[in-house]
Amino acid sequence: MRPVIESIAATGIDVRGPISPDAVFIEAMADKHDIVVVAYHDQGHIPVKLIERDHAVNVSGGLPIIRTSVDHGTAFDIAGKGIADIVNMKAAITMAAKMAVGREAAGRAKSA
Incomplete structure (x- = not known):
């Protein structure tokens, strides 16, 4: 390290x-x-x-793709019941979008 x-x-x-x-x-x-x-x-x-627990995002680094995930597991027990809270999913998507913008900017900087 x-x-x-x-x-x-x-x-x-x-x-x-x-x-x-x-x-x-x-x-x-x-x-x-x-x-x-x-x-x-x-x-x-x-x-x-x-x-x-309710706002954390899991990010995997070192991959050729951007990978974010909710940090609470799959919640199969409530799937299809209309009771899931979307806060974590929104946080994971927002983080992925921010990472994509940063990656794109880094790519532009390298080619300049």
Whole structure:
């Protein structure tokens, strides 16, 4: 992780780490970080579900496509009943759209 962090810092981005998961999420809740990146699914998924279950978005990085998902599972038990809350789905779609705009802008910057 350290080489990646150093490489990102060299571009001028304010990046810190590695920070232990139990500490970084407390800091994030106190608005000390804009984003938290974890190495393993459960390092991030468990605290995020505990902190913000109804508004969290799961993002998979390092893929050739943009992949976002609701962070609460499939909810098959309520499928088709008209009682699902769409807040998480809207958040996941909004995040994907923002990532697409950022990716497009990055592509334009590279070709300029």
